[in-house]
Amino acid sequence: MASANTSNSAVWKHIGLHGHSVGTFMADAQGIKWKSALLTDDDDVVTSRSISKKHVIGARWTIFGRSGHLRIQTPNTEFRFDGFPYSDFDKVRDIMNEYYDVETNKLPMSTAGNSFGLTEIEDRNLAFKQCILEDADEEGEEFEPREGDEMMSMKLAEVSQCVLPGNNRNEIELQFHESDTVEAGTDQLVAIRFYIPPDPEMDPSDRDAPTSAEVFHQRIMKNAKIKNTAGDVIVEFDENKGTFLTPRGRYLIELYDSFLRMRGNKYDYKIKYDDIARLFLLPKPDDTHMAFVIALDKPIRQGQQRYQMLVLQTTKENSEVTVNLDEKELEEEYKGELQPVMQGALCNLIAKTFKIIAKKKVFIPGKFVNAYQQSCVKCALKANEGHLYPLEKSFVFIHKPPVLIRFDEVDSVEFQRYAGGQGSTRNFDLCVMLASSAGDPQKEYIFSGIDRSDYTSLYNFLSGKKIKIKNIQESKIDTAPSAPLYNEMDYGPPGEGEESSEDEDYGSADDESQSSESDHDDDNLEVDEDDSDLEDARKKAGSSTTNTPIKKKKRKESSSGSSMKDKDRKRKKVA
Missing domain, CATH: 1.20.5 (Single alpha-helices involved in coiled-coils or other helix-helix interfaces)
Structure with missing residues (x-):
């Protein structure tokens, strides 16, 4: 925290900038500069901030513990620096007055420790101040609340969500962006909940009249600009186009050039395409619905619940989508893969627009089929029923909770409660054990209640993937297969049989806009040779x-x- 004067400039080291690490603070006649002290060999990734002289319009000084905090006001935002020696107030005040012609005001902080107070929104900052109740002058008069010192202040730009939790109309919850740079084991603030007393003159049974909490909620949404987005919507899917099973509810989906928006009644989410790990399009056993799964690197949050995978249930019904770009932009940005108006199965349109705009592959089931020629097996994970999809390089279980298990993470699998032809049980369990890391216990997933008829197809599929089967000798008791074995020769060349869809790249042909309803919605599929071994088999099979x-x-x-x-x-x- 040492300070120094060098060539008509004042320098303080080990000064922190709110939201960043510590660095060097320098003030001179041209403006204020701050540069991160993190060591790096790449000058392009060094964090720095500059405030020109003409943009400095105010300054506030606050003492926290043994250090001083300096808030620099600009026309658009406020910069907060901490780590100054508390005895340097006079020096800071003189520099701000000499260089920028602004007064540095002391901002006292309340140490009363109250959990109630008055709230104000000032310059996109939410200030929580002490509430002082003064005695009434005359008997029978109410106490008059008066603002005291500030107890807490936060930037509304850091608010990711502002919701009314549950059916409580008198509470609001602020949720904040979670930082990836926080060290392991370090706590960070993720949510604050405020209780706002209702107006005593308002009728509590009147559901149409907004409560004080709802009015304050709208003010925060407006000032935090949570719903404002940069850029124009490229493609929009109405909330009636599908239902999200995880998280449960209906959301309007808006696709932008670098991120997507999910808008619901209570929650709005902004998800960058870079945070999407994988996309899946999975057929449901009812032959009517399709599940579009979005696997995220960074989970979204509702209260205390985190969601790493989003599951959208949609249909195969014929639909139409409009792309809000002209033909020139479509050709330049997306090489003509999108058309101004596209028609086809709704699930195909969703998968195609996500694949092209987000530039992410959409994986679909490959060669696995169960005894009923379906791409999944019905089972339960713990107490929740769902469907397990054995794909070419991973397991996907939907929908509660959705689970993605890559084959390279699997140590072994084990068939449990299966006694071959000698047993009387109708079901068996599949235990998937993950490879354990150093010092961590081995994690396992038990998919229970799988129908006995699906054993042969699962066993043959896992054997073909070279996955270690622990009880392989016991599993071979039933030598007469009860389900059809997979035969690569049963799959014709691409485009001939729609059920030959690979665990990969969902593609679309040029005539997608003219497509009509068909018996299969896995049409127009492309093969990603890195993710499927069917292409070589097709080449060897030839015309036969x-x-x-x-x-x-x-x-x-x-x-x-x-x-x-x-x-x-x-x-x-x-x-």
Whole structure:
């Protein structure tokens, strides 16, 4: 915290800037400069701030503990510096007066320790001040509250959410952005909740009249500019286009050039595309709905609950989406992959716009099918039922709670409660054990209640992925498969059979805008050779695989024919 004068400038070292680390504070006739003290070899990543002389319009000095805090007011914001020696007030005041012609006022802080007070919004800062109740002059008069010293002040620009929690109309909750630079084990403020007493003259049964908390909530939303966004909306999906299963509710989705917005009744979220780890488009077993899954690097938060994966349930119904860009911008920015107006299955439109605008791959199920030719198996994780999707490089469980397990994180799997042909149980469990890191206990996921008929397809799939199966000898008891085995020759070349969708890149053909409803919504799929091994199998299969769909139809016909013969036999017996 030492200060020095060098060539008509004042310098203080080890001065912190709010929201950043410590650095060097320098004031001269041209302005104020602050530079981070973090060591780095790259000059481009050094954090620095400069305030020109003409932009300094005020200064406030506050003592916290053994150090002084200096607030510099500018027309647009306020800079807060801490770490000055508390005895340097006179020096700071003289410099601010000499160089910038502003007075440095002392700002006293309340140390009463009260948990109630008066709130004010000043220059996009929320100030919480001590409330002093003065005695009434005459008997029968109410106490008159008077503002005291400031107890707390926060920047509304740091507020990420302002909500009315639950059905409580008299409380508001402020949530703050969480920093990634905080060291492990360090506490940081993530939320504050205020109780605002209702107006005693207001009828509590009148639900249309806004409460004091709701009025204050609107003021904060306006000043914090939580709903304001930079740029124009490229694509918008109405809240009626789908329902979010995680977090539960309906949200309006707006896609911008570098981030997306989710707008709900209580919560609004801004998610940068760089924070999206993966996207998945998964068919639900009802053949009507599709699940669009967004896996995040940084989870979003509702109260104390964090959500690492977002699950949007949508449909295959034909829909239309409008892209708010002209043809020239579409060609320059997205190489013509988007059209001004696109039509097709709603789930396909969502996947395509996310893939192209966010520049993220959308993964879809690959070669795994269960006994009923579905891409998932029904099971339960702890006490919650859901569906497990074995993809080409990961497991995905939806929807409560959504879980993503990459195969490179798996140490081994184990089939539990399965006794082959000798057992009477109808279900079995799949235990997935993750590789343990140094000093941490091994973590496992137990997917229970899987139907017995899905054992063969799961066993063959995991064996083909070279995943270690612990009880492999016990698992081989049932030698007669009860489910059809996967055969790569059953998949025709790309575009021939829609069920041959790989665990990869959802793509779209050029005629997407003219597409109509079809029996399968996995059409227009591209193969990512880095994420699937089916392409090599197709090349080896050659033209012989083109007849596969016909073989499938013959099998279906023969099965239906046999069923007709059985019915004829029954009729004869009855006769």
